[in-house]
Amino acid sequence: MSSISPSQTTVSPREIFTKPRVSDRIFRGVLNVMSFSSLAILTLIGSFLMLRGFQTFQSEGLHFITGFDWNSTVNDGVETSTFGLGSMLIGTLLISGTALVIGVPLSVLTALYLNFYAPMQIRKFMITILDLMAAFPSILYGLWGYFILMPMAEYWAKLLNKYLGWIPAFSVPQPAFTRSPFVAGLVLAIMIIPIITSVSREVFSQTPLDRIQAAYALGATKWKMIKTVVLPFGSGGVVGGAMLGLGRAMGETVAVYMVLNIAFSANLKVLYGVGGNVASMIVSRWGESTLLESKALLAAGFVLFMMTLVVNFLANFIVKRAIKSGK
Amino acid sequence: MTTYAPTKPWQPTKVDISKNVLGLLIALLVSFVVVQLTPMKGKLAYAGVLFISATAIQVGMKWISRGRMAAIDGLASSIAFTGSVIVFLPVVNILYTTISKGVKGLHWTLFTDTMEKSSYLDPIGMGGILHAIVGTMYMIIMASVISVPLSILTALYLTEIKGKAAGFIQFLVQAMSGVPSVVAGIFIYAALLLNTSFRGSGITGALPLAILMIPTVTRTAQEVLLLIPNDLREAGQALGATQWKTVITIVVPAARSGLVTAVILGVARIAGETAPLLFTIGGSDKVNWNPFNGPQSALPYYVWKGLISGTPEAVQRAWTAILVLLMIVLFFFSIARYFSRQRMK
Numbered sequence: 001m002s003s004i005s006p007s008q009t010t011v012s013p014r015e016i017f018t019k020p021r022v023s024d025r026i027f028r029g030v031l032n033v034m035s036f037s038s039l040a041i042l043t044l045i046g047s048f049l050m051l052r053g054f055q056t057f058q059s060e061g062l063h064f065i066t067g068f069d070w071n072s073t074v075n076d077g078v079e080t081s082t083f084g085l086g087s088m089l090i091g092t093l094l095i096s097g098t099a100l101v102i103g104v105p106l107s108v109l110t111a112l113y114l115n116f117y118a119p120m121q122i123r124k125f126m127i128t129i130l131d132l133m134a135a136f137p138s139i140l141y142g143l144w145g146y147f148i149l150m151p152m153a154e155y156w157a158k159l160l161n162k163y164l165g166w167i168p169a170f171s172v173p174q175p176a177f178t179r180s181p182f183v184a185g186l187v188l189a190i191m192i193i194p195i196i197t198s199v200s201r202e203v204f205s206q207t208p209l210d211r212i213q214a215a216y217a218l219g220a221t222k223w224k225m226i227k228t229v230v231l232p233f234g235s236g237g238v239v240g241g242a243m244l245g246l247g248r249a250m251g252e253t254v255a256v257y258m259v260l261n262i263a264f265s266a267n268l269k270v271l272y273g274v275g276g277n278v279a280s281m282i283v284s285r286w287g288e289s290t291l292l293e294s295k296a297l298l299a300a301g302f303v304l305f306m307m308t309l310v311v312n313f314l315a316n317f318i319v320k321r322a323i324k325s326g327k
Numbered sequence: 328m329t330t331y332a333p334t335k336p337w338q339p340t341k342v343d344i345s346k347n348v349l350g351l352l353i354a355l356l357v358s359f360v361v362v363q364l365t366p367m368k369g370k371l372a373y374a375g376v377l378f379i380s381a382t383a384i385q386v387g388m389k390w391i392s393r394g395r396m397a398a399i400d401g402l403a404s405s406i407a408f409t410g411s412v413i414v415f416l417p418v419v420n421i422l423y424t425t426i427s428k429g430v431k432g433l434h435w436t437l438f439t440d441t442m443e444k445s446s447y448l449d450p451i452g453m454g455g456i457l458h459a460i461v462g463t464m465y466m467i468i469m470a471s472v473i474s475v476p477l478s479i480l481t482a483l484y485l486t487e488i489k490g491k492a493a494g495f496i497q498f499l500v501q502a503m504s505g506v507p508s509v510v511a512g513i514f515i516y517a518a519l520l521l522n523t524s525f526r527g528s529g530i531t532g533a534l535p536l537a538i539l540m541i542p543t544v545t546r547t548a549q550e551v552l553l554l555i556p557n558d559l560r561e562a563g564q565a566l567g568a569t570q571w572k573t574v575i576t577i578v579v580p581a582a583r584s585g586l587v588t589a590v591i592l593g594v595a596r597i598a599g600e601t602a603p604l605l606f607t608i609g610g611s612d613k614v615n616w617n618p619f620n621g622p623q624s625a626l627p628y629y630v631w632k633g634l635i636s637g638t639p640e641a642v643q644r645a646w647t648a649i650l651v652l653l654m655i656v657l658f659f660f661s662i663a664r665y666f667s668r669q670r671m672k
Contacts, residue, residue, distance in 0.1 A: 020570070027571035028488055035484035035492065037477045038499040038545075041538055045506065045514040052517040109410025117404050118411075126411060128664070129418050135660050136421065137599020138508075139627050140649055143634065144421050147642075156371070190417050197414070221396050223403035244505070251507020253602035258634065279509045283605060294521070301513045305506065312505030316498065 045305060053299025055292075056083055064299065065089065070264045070285075072293045083296040085303060087266045091181065091276025092307075095256065096249035098185025098270055103192050104242050110193070111200035112226060134194040142258035145187035150259055153183045157271045172272040179261035181275040187255050192245035199244060203237025203322050204230055236322035243315030247308045253279040278304045350388060354381035378409055429650025432643045443613040447633055447641040456648055458614045459629040462529070463655070465618050466604075466625050467594050469533035470540050475590055478544035482589075485545075486552040487574055504542035511535035512603030520607065527609030529618030532625065535603035544593040551585030552578065584666045591663040598656050601627035626652040 020028070050057075057064060060083050067084020110130075114123050157177040164170045207230050215225040257280035267274045282297045282304075289297060339347075358376035361367070367376075382405045390398035432451050440455030447454075481500065485493050512535045519525055519534075555578055563573030579586070609622025610632070626648055633645030 023571045024569045027569075027574070031480055031484040031488055032490060034477060034480035035490075035496045037481065038496065038503050038541065041541070042499060042503060042506075044518070045510065045538075048514055048518045049510070052521060106410050106414055109407045110414045113404075113407035113411040117407055126415065129415060132657075132660065133418055135595050135656055137601070137627060137649070137652060137656060139599065139601040139630050139634075140421065140425065140653060143630070143645065143649060144424055146634075148420065148424050149417075155369075159371075193414055221400035223400040224396070226403070247505040251505070251509065253507065253509040254631070279507055279602070282509055282513065283602060286606065298513055298517050298521075301510050301517075305510045308505050308507055308510075309502055312502050313498070315505075316501045 042309075046302070049298050049302035049305060053295055053302050056296040056299040060084070060296075064296075065303070068264065068266055070296075072290060072296075074290065079290060079292050081292055081296070083293075083299075084264075085278065085300055087264050088276040088278045088281050088300070089303075090266050090268070091260075091262075092250055092278050094268060094270065095181045095184040095188060095260070095275060095277060096246050098181055099188035099192055099249045100242055100246060102185060103189035103196060103245060104238070106189070107193050107196035107241070107245075108200055108238055110197050111204055112230070114197075115201055115204045116222060116226060116230070130194045130197055133190070134198075138191065138252060138255045139258075141187055141191055142255035145183065145255060145259040149186060150178065150183050153186055154178060157182050161271050169268065169270050172269055174272075176273040177271055178273045179259055179275075180271050180273040181260065181267070182270045184256050184260040184275060184277070185270070187259050188249045188252055191252060191255065192248050195248060196238075196241040196245045199241030199319055200234065200238050203234040203241070203319070206237075206323055207233050234322070236318055240315050240317075240319035240322055243311055243318065247311040247315060250311065251279055251304065251308050252277075253283055256280045257283055278307075346388060347385075350384040351381055354384055381405070382409075425646070425650050425653055428643075428646040429653075430647075432647030433650075437647070441613050442629075447636045447644055448638050449640065451640060451643055451647075454644075456626065456629055456651065458611060458624045459626045459648065460651070461614050461616070462532075462608070462611070462624040462628070463598065463626045463652070465529045465623060466533050466536055467598060469530060469618060470536035470597055471590060471594060473533065473537035474540040474544060474593065478541050478589070478593070479548055479586060481541075481545045482548035482552055483574060485549050487570070487578065500542050500545050503538075504546070506538065507602075508535070508539055508600050509602040511538045512606040514538075515603070516606040527607050527622055528620055529608075529615065529623040532604050532608035532623055533618075535607060536597040536600055539600060539603070540593040540597050543596045544589045547589035547592050548582075548586055551582045551589060554585070555581050584669055588663045588666040591659050591666070595656050595659040595663065598659065599627055599652055601631055604628045605631065626655070 060067070063082070063084055065084075066086050067082065068086045069082050069084050070087075072079060072081035072083070110126070114126055118126065154177045157180060160170050160182075161172055161177070165172075211229045211233070212225060215229045220228065256277045260275045260277060260280060261273050262276055262281055262284050263274045264276070265274060267276075278300055282300055285293065285297055354377055357380040358373055361376045361380075362372050382402060385405055386398045386402050389401040434452050436452075437455045438460070439457055440453075441458040442454045442456075443458075445454035481496065484490065485497060515531055515535045515538075519531055520527060525531065559577050559581060560573055563577045564570075568576070604625055604627060608625060608628055610628060611622040611624045615621050615623050630645045630648045630652065633641040633648065636642075
């Protein structure tokens with residue numbers, strides 16, 4: 001080591017700059033590009049289904065949404081077809097609606113119980129159970145729904161029909177209760193309960209503590225507190241959670257396929273064993289479809305994709321706003 | 328001098344507990360008597376009458392001791408309790424049914440044999456699900472290899488860079504989690520298999536699963552990364568590390584167990600997916616070790632085939648296969664739980 005002469009000790013100050021290093025620029029570049037993978041995938045899904053189903057959209061026009069008949073027959077090599085998705089759309093709304101009517105009250109009650117009534121151990125245990133419910137494969141729900149739930153549900157449906165048959169929705173043209181939208185709705189309700197419960201729980205837990213304590217200080221019972229503070233505050237979140245559940249219910253395939261008698265007729269009677277669901281219809285028609293029909297099925301997939309996308313966008317928007325308002 | 332034990336007025340006294348137990352016993356008795364005496368029959372009747380009488384007794388006791396408001400409060404709490412019991416029952420029933428029905432089809436060669444030489448209609452002792460288990464493992468590995476880098480990098484973008492597009496990306500990821508599994512399946516079919524010379528194979532089966540896995544992994548990874556204290560990042564910067572060095576040597580190692588949890592949750596999410604496989608996997612009866620060529624099988628696909636066949640043997644095979652599938656899912660689920668517990672400590 002050579003000795004440093006005094007004249008050399010004054011070192012020029014290190015250059016300070018805010019420009020990112022090369023490594024950082026590469027790092028940020030990669031992340032920027034990768035983060036758009038979700039956009040790319042969503043766009044690809046939309047455009048490929050649109051592209052492959054374009055022929056159907058072109059030949060059917062608006063009838064594809066509003067029509068109720070779905071036929072394709074080959075006579076001497078000439079294929080004649082009409083593709084109308086109307087009955088399936090109605091069926092999808094009917095069974096998802098049934099699922100919401102059953103699932104939302106149960107989810108809200110469970111969320112309230114877990115957040116405000118349950119002891120610590122029961123709460124932890126139930127949250128694990130709910131997470132487990134969300135992790136069950138959908139084909140398991142289908143299997144269980146078909147073999148275990150359906151016999152019971154048929155009995156419940158008969159009871160409903162016997163005592164409440166005067167309500168139009170509960171009447172049936174013929175006593176056929178098997179594989180009805182009611183059964184499908186029940187299975188879907190069980191499948192969407194975890195998601196609605198977890199969103200509701202999250203929103204309920206955001207309720208400002210000062211408002212809760214103010215309610216108690218004014219002498220409210222627990223139920224009065226929930227009714228006047230928690231429910232008005234959390235209602236937005238419950239709506240959002242219900243819509244997330246709706247999105248899930250609309251796209252459910254295998255479980256619904258097992259427990260629903262899929263037929264192309266518009267049926268609004270919940271207990272009657274005829275129904276429809278876009279997702280399950282795609283699976284059920286797929287095996288025997290001609291090229292023309294498989295294109296129509298891809299078009300149906302596009303419609304389903306757009307529907308779930310819109311519902312999910314709205315749901316996330318509502319949930320986000322509900323959670324933000326608590327902070 | 329006497330010391331007094333601290334009183335805990337909010338805790339139920341022994342008298343309260345015994346009152347509750349007595350009320351429940353009376354309700355049980357009432358429901359038994361009512362079902363015996365009236366034409367109502369079955370479990371539904373028992374449950375309904377039990378709920379109504381138990382609630383009535385609870386509410387009645389509260390009304391007498393503490394008045395109308397307390398009675399309404401008691402009614403609300405017992406309805407909320409009943410709601411969560413109703414949610415709880417199907418889970419127990421599903422687990423019980425799967426295990427009790429699935430166990431009947433277990434035999435030694437199940438895990439060493441395939442369906443190459445036997446059909447679904449053969450007696451239960453013949454054939455096995457080795458090909459399906461191998462297929463499912465391939466699906467899980469390939470889907471993870473594709474989706475994990477994308478997901479973690481997206482999560483890093485959302486938490487570390489917080490760029491201008493972060494809100495938008497967040498929204499897209501959430502929208503992606505709502506993509507129906509069947510749509511992911513027919514998308515891969517429309518993009519890769521329709522009008523092309525490709526046929527369904529392991530990789531085409533794994534692609535839709537990767538699409539379904541991305542949002543789950545991204546969102547969990549993001550939550551985990553947000554929990555890493557900012558002090559750590561600032562410490563890294565203060566020591567002169569670039570952002571890249573900070574992330575790779577400090578943030579990611581600190582979040583390691585959480586990121587593992589995210590991946591495992593994603594795997595649990597896709598292991599049981601059936602609908603996309605029906606379009607993209609091809610369906611094989613023998614073990615296919617090549618993920619890029621030839622039809623592949625998977626456990627959910629095997630279950631589906633069994634259900635479609637519909638004979639008692641085929642359905643028994645389906646129950647057994649779903650038991651194995653459920654065990655796999657539960658295995659991943661418990662590992663994820665274990666890791667997230669570790670993290671909280």
